Amino acid sequence: MDQEDWSAIDSQSEEDVMKISQSIAYALFATTYLATLDDRCPVPCSELAQRGKLPIRFLLQVLCKLVKGGVLTSACGTSGGYSLAKSPDQISLREVFEAIDPPSKDHYTALGCLPSGTRSRITKALTSAHKVQMGELQSWSLADVVNHSRTQAGVLAMPGLKAITKPRASKVPTEIKVPKQTG
Numbered sequence: 001m002d003q004e005d006w007s008a009i010d011s012q013s014e015e016d017v018m019k020i021s022q023s024i025a026y027a028l029f030a031t032t033y034l035a036t037l038d039d040r041c042p043v044p045c046s047e048l049a050q051r052g053k054l055p056i057r058f059l060l061q062v063l064c065k066l067v068k069g070g071v072l073t074s075a076c077g078t079s080g081g082y083s084l085a086k087s088p089d090q091i092s093l094r095e096v097f098e099a100i101d102p103p104s105k106d107h108y109t110a111l112g113c114l115p116s117g118t119r120s121r122i123t124k125a126l127t128s129a130h131k132v133q134m135g136e137l138q139s140w141s142l143a144d145v146v147n148h149s150r151t152q153a154g155v156l157a158m159p160g161l162k163a164i165t166k167p168r169a170s171k172v173p174t175e176i177k178v179p180k181q182t183g
Contacts, residue, residue, distance in 0.1 A: 018133060020097075026054055026062045027100045028093075028145075031071060035088035035142040042074070042081030062100065069099025088146060094137035 020028075029052045034043060045063055049056040063082050066072040071091060072082045084091060108126060111119045 021101070022058075023062050023065075023100050024097055026052070026059055027066055027071075027096050029054065030059065030063060030066065030082070031084065031091065031096050031142055032145055034072070034082065034084050035091075035146045040083050042079065042083045044081040048082065066096070066099050069095065069102075071095050071099045084142070087143075089141045089143035091142045092138045093140045093142070093145070094134055096142075097134075097137055 030048050033048060033051060037043070045056060045060050048054070048063070049059045052059075063072060063074070067074050067082070070085055073085045074080070074082050108119075108123050111122060114122065
């Protein structure tokens with residue numbers, strides 16, 4: 001992908017960008033930072049917090065979720081810290097997102113106030129949109145993100161990580177169509 005393609009992606013408007021939580025932003029910082037390191041030695045939480053200018057107590061909670069989700073490993077002791085569980089090209093952004101916010105059947109419980117037919121159609125639309133998002137996140141590895149960042153700025157630009165969309169040869173639906181109810 002050439003420089004012009006990335007410039008178009010980086011200049012997307014706010015409406016085109018997926019909203020993410022602070023926890024996911026911290027997880028993206030930690031994992032992409034670890035992916036930039038040539039050696040795979042564990043990095044202490046304090047160093048990650050300092051590099052990203054992040055609150056250490058909150059970052060530690062995020063790192064624990066990443067370990068539990070199989071994205072990171074942790075080592076105890078004086079030379080302990082956190083490292084990627086696999087190589088950066090084998091860890092998808094989806095894995096990072098799902099380690100922080102695991103899939104749940106209870107995501108749409110707030111829609112309980114709606115009539116059942118309406119709730120069913122909205123749930124179907126939201127589920128379809130979620131599948132598209134997760135498919136896109138699955139197509140990006142940490143290596144993809146890090147390699148783009150290195151070519152953009154010569155170094156990984158952190159912590160202002162923003163959501164990006166990877167152009168593809170295949171067509172990805174850009175809108176979700178909900179069938180109209182007849183009757």
